[in-house]
Amino acid sequence: MESNNNLPDKNGFFGEYGGKFVPETLMYALDELENTYNKLKDSNEFKKQFYKDLSEFVGRPSPLYFAERLTKHYGTGSIWLKREDLNHTGAHKINNTIGQILLAKYMGKKRIIAETGAGQHGVATATVAARLGLECHIYMGAEDVQRQSLNVYRIKLLGAKVHSVDSGSATLKDALNEALRDWVTNVDDTYYIIGSVTGPHPYPMIVRDFNSVVGEELIDQSKELFNTMPDAIVACVGGGSNAMGAFYPFININQTRLIGVEAAGNGLQTGEHAAPLNDGSPGVLHGALSYLMQDEAGQVKATKSVSAGLDYPGVGPEHSWLKDSGRAEYVAVDDDEALEAFHQVSELEGIIPALETAHAFAYLETLMKEFDDKSNIIVNVSGRGDKDINTVAEIDGIKI
């Protein structure tokens, strides 16, 4: 949890992005959280507990693995996979929930709430809540409940309650709305574990810091495995937590290109996608000012992506700042390209990636042409694809 720049500033802004755009009722809860976090983050006791849990409960560090056949397929450079899919619960999401549940415990909160899209954050939250015996409520869009039924059942098995959200577009953004409404109502005894680097300050900072363990490990592993820093790190971006965790420790390492891949859904030119950094404009949603998919009246647009975890009209404010400052690049791949990569990686590497992660893999098709033999490219394998089997089978016309 080292700091690589001085952002966010004291008001929670990364350049012009971020901030605290919430109803007054939540201001004290955000202040309370910020004070607690600032007090704990550098204490040895807290760090010791955090890293102990990551090691013994999550199974960190996750390997950096050489993808031999994928490398051969592209015929240039070396492709390395950061295996976040091997974490307990199957995705990077657990890193953040391990950290935030420690904050919740320290603050004496008895009730945990979270939103989830693909269900991975819901599972990760239900897992850490079960471990501490805390009451847990997960908000999930009705459409996502449908397409991520495996994770819904996992959350229930872990003793948490799933609330299906019918309002609006019945996806991740609406789950977030509902979780915020719960928090406003039960703010005294409830801790809200936001699952991405989104939401009002201090969440984007906290989630980034807890996920930065990924990038920190990458620095050591790169030195060890190929004796230099990578030429590029590629990660998918919905809200942007897995990308931010991998990117953050590299912000001052200029030889490493940071590439975020958004979901282009039916194609960027169709307008039916979930790629605010590629085809959006700054706006305020869920407590932060950031790039946003919105129409000419300032209303938030419906999104489209085969991947529930990327199906979100906003993005973490630090990504907006990284985009404008030019430090990171943001591209987009569409549903078809992601699905193709999903099959390709499964067959070439024996790893079934999450549909979210498949977007990062799909971009290799373009990216690898830009690199020579000596290059080292890291793909952050943010999660495993078990949860997506039904979705993909249905698209392929197979009934399981």
Add this chain to the structure above:
Amino acid sequence: MNRLTRKLSEIKSNNKKALVGYLVAGDPDIETTVELMKLFSSSGVDIIEIGVPFTDPIAEGPIIQKAHDRALKKDTSLISIFEMIEKYREFDDETPLVLMGYLNTFIYHKKLIENNENNAVDSILVVDIPGELNLGDYGVKSNNINTISLISPTTKKDRVKLIAENSTGFVYYVTLRGVTGSSNLNIDEIKKNIKEIKRHASVPTLAGFGIKSIEDAKLLADCSDGVIIGSSLVQMIEQGSEKKEFDRIGKYISEIKKAIS
């Protein structure tokens, strides 16, 4: 002095309590909203609060959320709302009009607010910004528009002072921890907090968010300068929309008015 300030001081000097009625613009459609506004003011509403529909209204309970959705399906935007208000002003140039909504739509229509033709709008309440800030802090200059700020039961004392001093229309005391239309009023806490606010505020303090009945309205009016009725009116609008029968609403408003006088 704009209509809101004038109206509030008039109410105060008559030793009365203000009644604020809320509806969502464009629910069920913009023409009906104009008619409903006329009904509101003729039945005893002193100040009309006009909800500006937004796709993601995080502070609203289910009743008002659905009204936002219905209004958006009718393509209601801040542009059509300003046109609607212009039309309404031809009938009624007295009743103060307050816009209540979410920051993104207001920033998007900055010019519209800055122009505020004929000063038709008197005040704006932005739900999703900290109480001590106003539209000016987000680059929207609106000299002729008052700011209404929210203070909630969880607002810390030092912030109460800051927010109370920032309000130029009235202070909106959120009577509960929750979204609009919830019901867990704690009258003792409300009394105590409003008393604290009134120590710092130079403008009146009105109470809203959880008022479900005429009895609630009476209790809250006793310890504040007035009450805001939202969800129960929006629900009656929903129920009456199909047949455009809104007589019940007029009656309900008159009863509340009587109870708090």
